[in-house]
Amino acid sequence: xxxxxxxxxxxxxxxxxxxxxxxxxxxxxxxxxxxxxxxxxxxxxxxxxxxxxxxxxxxxxxxxxxxxxxxxxxxxxxxxxxxxxxxxxxxxxxxxxxxxxxxxxxxxxxxxxxxxxxxxxxxxxxxxxxxxxxxxxxxxxxxxxxxxxxxxxxxxxxxxxxxxxxxxxxxxxxxxxxxxxxxxxxxxxxxxxxxxxxxxxxxxxxxxxxxxxxxxxxxxxxxxxxxxxxxxxxxxxxxxxxxxxxxxxxxxxxxxxxxxxxxxxxxxxxxxxxxxxxxxxxxxxxxxxxxxxxxxxxxxxxxxxxxxxxxxxxxxxxxxxxxxxxxxxxxxxxxxxxxxxxxxxxxxxxxxxxxxxxxxx
Amino acid sequence: xxxxxxxxxxxxxxxxxxxxxxxxxxxxxxxxxxxxxxxxxxxxxxxxxxxxxxxxxxxxxxxxxxxxxxxxxxxxxxxxxxxxxxxxxxxxxxxxxxxxxxxxxxxxxxxxxxxxxxxxxxxxxxxxxxxxxxxxxxxxxxxxxxxxxxxxxxxxxxxxxxxxxxxxxxxxxxxxxxxxxxxxxxxxxxxxxxxxxxxxxxxxxxxxxxxxxxxxxxxxxxxxxxxxxxxxxxxxxxxxxxx
Numbered sequence: 001x002x003x004x005x006x007x008x009x010x011x012x013x014x015x016x017x018x019x020x021x022x023x024x025x026x027x028x029x030x031x032x033x034x035x036x037x038x039x040x041x042x043x044x045x046x047x048x049x050x051x052x053x054x055x056x057x058x059x060x061x062x063x064x065x066x067x068x069x070x071x072x073x074x075x076x077x078x079x080x081x082x083x084x085x086x087x088x089x090x091x092x093x094x095x096x097x098x099x100x101x102x103x104x105x106x107x108x109x110x111x112x113x114x115x116x117x118x119x120x121x122x123x124x125x126x127x128x129x130x131x132x133x134x135x136x137x138x139x140x141x142x143x144x145x146x147x148x149x150x151x152x153x154x155x156x157x158x159x160x161x162x163x164x165x166x167x168x169x170x171x172x173x174x175x176x177x178x179x180x181x182x183x184x185x186x187x188x189x190x191x192x193x194x195x196x197x198x199x200x201x202x203x204x205x206x207x208x209x210x211x212x213x214x215x216x217x218x219x220x221x222x223x224x225x226x227x228x229x230x231x232x233x234x235x236x237x238x239x240x241x242x243x244x245x246x247x248x249x250x251x252x253x254x255x256x257x258x259x260x261x262x263x264x265x266x267x268x269x270x271x272x273x274x275x276x277x278x279x280x281x282x283x284x285x286x287x288x289x290x291x292x293x294x295x296x297x298x299x300x301x302x303x304x305x306x307x308x309x310x311x312x313x314x315x316x317x318x319x320x321x322x323x324x325x326x327x328x329x330x331x332x333x334x335x336x337x338x339x340x341x342x343x344x345x346x347x348x349x350x351x352x353x354x355x356x357x358x359x360x361x
Numbered sequence: 362x363x364x365x366x367x368x369x370x371x372x373x374x375x376x377x378x379x380x381x382x383x384x385x386x387x388x389x390x391x392x393x394x395x396x397x398x399x400x401x402x403x404x405x406x407x408x409x410x411x412x413x414x415x416x417x418x419x420x421x422x423x424x425x426x427x428x429x430x431x432x433x434x435x436x437x438x439x440x441x442x443x444x445x446x447x448x449x450x451x452x453x454x455x456x457x458x459x460x461x462x463x464x465x466x467x468x469x470x471x472x473x474x475x476x477x478x479x480x481x482x483x484x485x486x487x488x489x490x491x492x493x494x495x496x497x498x499x500x501x502x503x504x505x506x507x508x509x510x511x512x513x514x515x516x517x518x519x520x521x522x523x524x525x526x527x528x529x530x531x532x533x534x535x536x537x538x539x540x541x542x543x544x545x546x547x548x549x550x551x552x553x554x555x556x557x558x559x560x561x562x563x564x565x566x567x568x569x570x571x572x573x574x575x576x577x578x579x580x581x582x583x584x585x586x587x588x589x590x591x592x593x594x595x596x597x598x599x600x601x602x603x604x
């Protein structure tokens with residue numbers, strides 16, 4: 001199979017650096033170029049010494065590399081619409097970050113543009129390629145728990161806003177400036193926007209869509225943030241499964257400009273845990289554990305050193321396969337739309353302080 | 362089992378454009394033979410994720426001034442000597458120093474062995490090995506690296522036993538699962554390390570010499586260690602540089 005000529009754009013998303021090794025190692029790819037959002041993004045990119053040329057504009061990059069077939073849009077959420085339009089207009093396949101947009105009119109426009117261009121647009125929800133999640137799904141499918149009654153899940157992390165400031169900017173993260181609720185000085189665009197995975201996984205694991213959600217925000221742990229950092233969500237799926245989610249930034253961090261050892265204050269900086277309760281029993285699942293542990297440099301704090309972060313391999317494999325074999329990825333724009341609608345419903349629930357229905361998928 | 366491992370190895374070599382090879386062996390001794398010829402011993406523990414991360418922690422300066430390694434390996438049956446070889450190689454590899462001396466005590470049947478080692482670097486190592494867990498129980502091991510700055514371990518604080526990714530507690534059934542490799546999903550943790558070790562050697566054939574020497578050295582130290590049980594004296598080894 002001819003290697004896919006691929007590029008990265010913007011380089012401001014928190015997941016940017018996680019692609020570097022896979023883009024280099026995967027023989028189905030030829031990573032030919034990158035373009036940075038600004039000088040700072042390029043300076044950070046150059047720290048990783050990828051050896052791949054980096055431009056400061058997409059136009060310049062495509063002029064120098066007209067054979068680019070696909071891009072990873074590693075950008076702030078409010079840049080996605082413009083970039084999807086740019087790529088679709090050139091017939092360039094897209095690997096979108098986990099939030100294409102929270103604006104549902106924009107979302108429909110993205111679908112229309114990609115359909116019209118006949119391009120693949122895969123949404124980066126890497127948990128689908130996590131081996132623990134694969135095992136969990138298999139166990140559920142085998143019926144070891146019987147009928148699923150409830151799912152509780154955490155997607156909790158430190159806050160990345162000091163390294164990726166757009167994630168603390170309501171406009172850049174949520175797409176527009178919307179107060180959380182009357183009388184609250186904070187805006188939409190915080191921890192919830194960073195943590196779609198559990199909203200996505202429950203659909204994949206139960207085969208059902210959202211019916212309703214009730215969400216609450218707590219006082220912020222970081223009083224200087226404009227966006228929420230603590231949220232809890234309760235709700236129900238159409239098949240009756242009840243759920244309780246924690247998509248917070250509840251793990252404190254050192255305010256580093258570039259992610260590096262010592263970033264975390266709490267030992268484990270990122271966790272996706274699920275508890276699945278069925279009529280026959282319970283499964284407790286830690287998608288990123290066990291690991292190894294130390295209290296060495298730089299801060300002498302007890303720290304989880306992760307041993308697994310390979311989701312990007314399977315994700316990229318599927319992306320290339322879909323492009324070369326004209327298939328739709330499992331997480332495409334149309335499928336993912338309902339997940340975004342459920343997350344928007346969480347914000348609506350916070351605003352009105354009551355249960356909110358999620359639009360039908 | 363070997364057929365399955367070779368099938369998975371073939372998937373990796375084809376995917377990444379690496380020369381093919383064939384895994385052989387059993388009962389703790391595994392080998393890979395490249396299509397071009399040449400059989401090499403595998404050291405699966407050296408590609409296991411937790412040990413690679415511990416090695417990174419030692420090498421990148423997270424720990425400073427190693428002092429002592431405390432290792433344990435308890436299995437259900439199996440050859441204690443092979444387990445000892447594994448732990449000796451891990452200690453020398455993680456600390457980056459060969460064994461200088463050893464002293465061991467054991468029960469009469471050598472089903473349980475307690476050994477103390479000194480590395481050439483001066484680091485002390487203790488290894489406890491036994492094969493008396495009830496049949497069917499998974500290996501319980503522990504690896505703790507103690508330094509002047511920091512302690513690193515593959516066991517989380519306040520726990521005595523290995524943790525799992527998934528705990529299933531259901532009607533009449535309790536099970537644990539730890540899956541660590543999506544590309545090799547379906548293999549056990551140990552099987553994954555065998556395939557990954559074979560793949561590592563096929564990707565980097567020059568590693569074979571190093572692994573063959575290290576395996577030979579670990580076997581020599583383990584044998585002398587068990588012999589010291591009878592003599593009850595410290596065994597000294599000639600210095601040898603390990604990578």
